[in-house]
Amino acid sequence: MTEALLQIKGLRKAFGALVATDDVSLTLRRGEIHALIGPNGAGKSTLIKQIAGGLKPDAGEIWWGGQEITALSTVARARAGLGRTFQISALAMDYTVLQNAVLGALGRQGGVWRFFAPVMKDPDLLEAAMAALNRVGLADQAHRRTAELSHGQRRLLEVAVALTLAPRAFLMDEPMAGLGASGSKRLTGFLDDLRHEAPILLVEHDMDAVFALADRISVLVYGKIIATGTAEEIKAHPEVREAYLGEEVPG
Structure with missing residues (x-):
């Protein structure tokens, strides 16, 4: 199995009674695109902020290249090679x-x-x-x-x-937003090549791009990861289809 460059272990963040990330664990391996999907309000951007260092988790650990970076600042993480693009410019x-x-x-x-x-x-x-x-x-x-x-x-x-x-890895928060069909196609091709230079943790709502690009997909719903797998495994997952892809699963 390819070595994990980024490891998230049991990350939790609450805002009062709202639990935005609930015991989230995932990895980003060298050479891959790992997509994080989920409905609006699922906690995706909150998770990315914690990984980038802009938001301190209440519990859990973040490891980078074998070193724990949970307490490091955003600047220190960027200097260590963690690159980020933002949902809001x-x-x-x-x-x-x-x-x-x-x-x-x-x-x-x-x-x-x-x-x-x-x-x-x-x-x-x-x-x-x-x-x-x-x-x-x-x-x-x-x-x-x-x-x-x-x-x-x-x-x-x-x-x-x-x-x-x-950077040694990228955190990308909805890079396809506002690009249109031709722009999304061009960026999809670019990211497909970029993964070999640095792996990408990708938050994205463009499901065509996600299914075309992602080696693995994790699905976040109400702050919890309910499934991780390949595109085909995620498409076939009953809980994912019902909770996120909007399909009724026959009983």
């Missing part, structure tokens, strides 16, 4: 596409702040930023203000910013 809208990508590349150098004008003349940062933009098809938009991009283009820019960090 975290881009600097008044900056250009290239400026956003350069800031990501700067973070790879340790996040030491430098005056912005010199940063934009740094050949190494510019090269890393443009390479990432080229990979997602945004090189021709480099000097455009980010606020002028379509929603789908902003999603691609978020992926490019994550790429500049050269």
